[in-house]
Amino acid sequence: MGLRAKFNLLMLAVAVIGVGLFALAADPLVDAVARQEVLQSSRIMMESAAGARKYTSEQIAPILKPQIGEHFYPQSVSAYAAKRNFDVIHSKFPDYMYREAALNPTNPQDRASDWEADIINGFRAHPEQSEMSLERQTATGPMLELARPLVNKPACMECHDTAADAPKSMLALYGSENGFGWKPGEIIGAQIVSVPMSASTVRAEQIRKLFLVPFLGFLVLLFVSMNVLLHFVVIRPMEKIAENAEAVSMGKMDTPEYQYRGRDQIGRLAGSFNRMQRSLVEAFRMLG
Numbered sequence: 282m283g284l285r286a287k288f289n290l291l292m293l294a295v296a297v298i299g300v301g302l303f304a305l306a307a308d309p310l311v312d313a314v315a316r317q318e319v320l321q322s323s324r325i326m327m328e329s330a331a332g333a334r335k336y337t338s339e340q341i342a343p344i345l346k347p348q349i350g351e352h353f354y355p356q357s358v359s360a361y362a363a364k365r366n367f368d369v370i371h372s373k374f375p376d377y378m379y380r381e382a383a384l385n386p387t388n389p390q391d392r393a394s395d396w397e398a399d400i401i402n403g404f405r406a407h408p409e410q411s412e413m414s415l416e417r418q419t420a421t422g423p424m425l426e427l428a429r430p431l432v433n434k435p436a437c438m439e440c441h442d443t444a445a446d447a448p449k450s451m452l453a454l455y456g457s458e459n460g461f462g463w464k465p466g467e468i469i470g471a472q473i474v475s476v477p478m479s480a481s482t483v484r485a486e487q488i489r490k491l492f493l494v495p496f497l498g499f500l501v502l503l504f505v506s507m508n509v510l511l512h513f514v515v516i517r518p519m520e521k522i523a524e525n526a527e528a529v530s531m532g533k534m535d536t537p538e539y540q541y542r543g544r545d546q547i548g549r550l551a552g553s554f555n556r557m558q559r560s561l562v563e564a565f566r567m568l569g
C-alpha cells in the first residue's frame with residue numbers, strides 16, 4: 282500500500298470516529314435543545330390562553346354581567362373564551378390542543394380524562410408547583426403536555442359554589458349537576474397544552490444538520506489540503522529521490538541532481554543523496 286493510501290485510510294478512520302463521537306456527544310444535547318424549543322412554543326400558546334382568559338374576565342365579563350339575569354353568555358366565561366381562542370390555532374395546527382380539564386366540570390366536555398386527572402392530582406399534591414410538563418404516547422405519536430393549575434378564587438364562587446347560588450340563566454344552559462361545590466383555594470383543574478413531539482424531532486434534525494454540514498465541510502477541506510500537502514511536500518520529492526537513486530544505482534552517473542527547496546527532513550535526505558551521488562561519480566572517475 283502506497284503512502285497516500287495509508288495516509289488517506291488513516292484520515293478516513295479518524296473522520297468516521299470523529300463524526301461518531303460528535304454524534305454521540307451532541308445527540309442528547311440536540312434533543313434537549315429541540316425539546317426546550319417545543320416547550321417554549323407550548324408556553325407561548327399557554328400565555329395566549331391565559332391572555333384570552335384575562336381579557337375576558339377583565340373586559341368582557343363586566344360588560345355582559347348586567348344581562349346575566351335574563352340571559353347567560355358563555356362568551357363572558359374565561360374558560361370558554363380561552364377554548365374558543367385556541368380553536369383558531371387548532372384549525373391551522375390540528376395536532377395542537379388546549380384543554381381546560383376539571384375533575385368536576387360545568388361543561389361535561391371539560392371532564393378530565395385519566396391522564397389529565399393524574400396531572401390535576403399531581404398539582405394538588407404539590408400546590409407549590411406552577412407548571413408541569415410530561416411526554417405521553419398517543420395513537421398519533423408522542424405528545425408533549427404542558428400544564429398549569431387552575432385555582433378556585435373568591436371571584437369564581439359566584440358560579441362554581443352551589444347551584445342554588447349560581448345565576449339562574451347559567452343553570453338553564455348548563456344544569457345544576459356539574460361544576461359546583463368547588464372549595465375555596467382548591468385546585469379544580471388544569472390548563473393543558475398538547476404539542477406533538479414530532480415537532481421536536483423535526484427541529485432536532487434541523488439542528489443536527491446545522492452542526493453536521495459545516496463539520497463535514499471542514500473534514501473535506503482538511504482531507505483535500507492534507508492530500509495536496511502530502512503530494513507536494515512528501516510524495517513527489519520522495520519519488521524524485523527514488524528515481525534518481527534507481528538511475529544512479531543502474532550506473533547512470535550523469536543523472537541530474539534533484540534540487541529540493543526546503544530545510545525539512547526531505548531536504549536533508551535529498552541533500553545527502555546528492556552528496557552520495559557526487560562521491561560515487563568522483564570514485565568512479567578515480568577508478569577510471
Ligand code: HEC
Pocket residue numbers: 355358359360361364381382383385386387388389391431432433434436437438439440441451455460470471
Ligand atoms: C359567570 C359565571 C362564572 C364565573 C364567575 C366563573 N366561571 Fe368558570 N365556568 C362557567 C361556565 C358557564 C363554564 C362552562 C363554559 C363552557 O361551556 O365551556 C365554566 C367553565 C370553567 C372551567 C372549565 C371546566 C368546566 O368546568 O367546564 C374552568 C376550569 C373554570 N370555569 C374555572 C373558573 C375559575 C378558576 C373561575 C374564577 C377565576 C371561574 N371559572 C369563574 C362559569 C363561570
